[in-house]
Every structure is written in C-alpha cells, then in structure tokens.
Amino acid sequence: MQYHLNEGSFTLPDGGWLDNSMNVLRDDASGITLVISRGPVPEGSDFEQEFYRQWDDMRPQMTRLQQSDFTRVTVGAQQQIRAVQVSSHFERNGQTLHQHQLAVQATEKNSLMVLTFSALRPFTDEDNQRWASLKQSLDLTRHGQEV
Template sequence: MQYHLNEGSFSLYSSDWLDNSMNVLRDDSNGVTLIVSRGPVPEDSDFEKEFHRQWDTMRSQMTHLQQSEFSRISVGAQQQIRAVQVTSQFERNGQALYQHQLAVPVAKNATLMVLTYSALRPFTEEDAVRWEALKKTLTLHSTGQDA
C-alpha cells in the first residue's frame, strides 16, 4: 500500500491496514480548530450508523449538551458527496465547546471521515461562511488514502 501525506508518501508491507489517522489544523488568529478523523466502518454498518454510534458513545462525556438534528446533506462543488451534519455546544471537563461536524463515507463506504470545526467560543457569522465554504470545496480522492 502506498500511503500519501501532505509531506510525502511511503510504502507499507502488504496487510489489512486501517486508516485511523487524525489531522488537527489550528487557526489561532480566529480561535478555530479543524479536526479531520478517519476510522473503519464495520461490515454490518454504514457511515451514518457509525457516526450515530460514535455520538452515542461520546454523549456521556458531555454536559449541558445542546445539539441540532442530524441532517442528511450533499456537499462538494457539485453537491455530489453524501454527508451527515450536526452542530452542538456542550461542556467537557468544565470547558465550553462549540462544534460543527460533517460525516462522509470514503473509499466505497469502508471508512468514516469526520470533519469537526470547533471553537471555545460561540460561532460567528464569519465562522458560518467558512464552514459553508469548507463543505462546498470538499473533494475526495478515489483511494481514500490521502491524509
């Protein structure tokens, strides 16, 4: 398997590798973090069920949770990518968190990729514009192995 990163690529020996990687991008000047996480979707599930399962697991770690409905949407320049979106605010370890999350299937539905746009403050109108731009500009590689 050839694994690609922004910095380069490398070959891995033949095996059943699963990409459970995470990228954390920080915009310190605007107080925003974007986290891109990936993980396998079990054979008896799909990306949407797996996203809900992960949310069910995390709920016990959140207090004062307020969240939107989970919405099925289409993203990408041509609205060609299926996705599920949710917005939330909650406290974790006494810290208020505000999040937009987008879950998309990658690599023929075998991988769940979640984009989390997060701040330690309420979102602004500028954040809303940036979140919409991120969703509109999302493209997926056919292999699903680029990080």
C-alpha cells in the first residue's frame, strides 16, 4: 500500500493497515483550528451510524452542550459527496468550544473521516464563510488514484 502525506509518500509492507491518522491545522490569525480524523467503521455499521455513536460516547464529557440537528448534506465542488454535519458549542475542561463538524465516508468503504472546524469563541460570518468554502472544496481521492 502506498501511503501519501503532504510531505511525501512511502510504501507500507503487506498487512491489514488501517488509517487512524489525525491532522491538526491551525490559523493563528483567526484562532480557528481544523482537525481531520480518520478511523474504521465497524462491521454492520456505516459512516453515519459511527459518527452518531462517537457523538454519544463524547456527550458525557461535554457540559452545557448546545447543538444543531445532525443534517445530511452533499459537499464538494460538484455536490457529489454525501456527508452529515452538526454544529455545537459546549464546555470542556473549563473552556467553551464552538465547532462545526462534517462526517464523510472516506474513499475506503469502511472508513470514517471527520472534519472539525473549531474556535474558543463564537464563529463570525467570515468564519462561517470559510467553513462553507472548505466544504465546497472537498475532493476525496478515489482508492487507487495517485495523489
């Protein structure tokens, strides 16, 4: 399996490799952080069910949680990528966190990818426009496609 990252690529030895990686990108000027996490979807589930399950696991760690409904959307330049999004704000470890999340099925059938756009302050109109632009620009690499 050829594994690609921004800095390069490498070949993994044969085996049952799963991508459980996480990328954290931060814009110091705006205070926005974008976290991209990946993980397997258990047998008998799908990316939506796994996203809901992860939320159920995290709820006890959040106080004063306020969240939108989970909404099915399509994203990408051609609006061809099925996704689920939710917005929330809550307290965790004494800090109020505001976040938008988007869950998609990554290119491998049983893999969930979650994009979390967050700030330690309420989002501005400009932040929300950046989030919309990010979702519009999403382009998933198809399995076997070179990066």
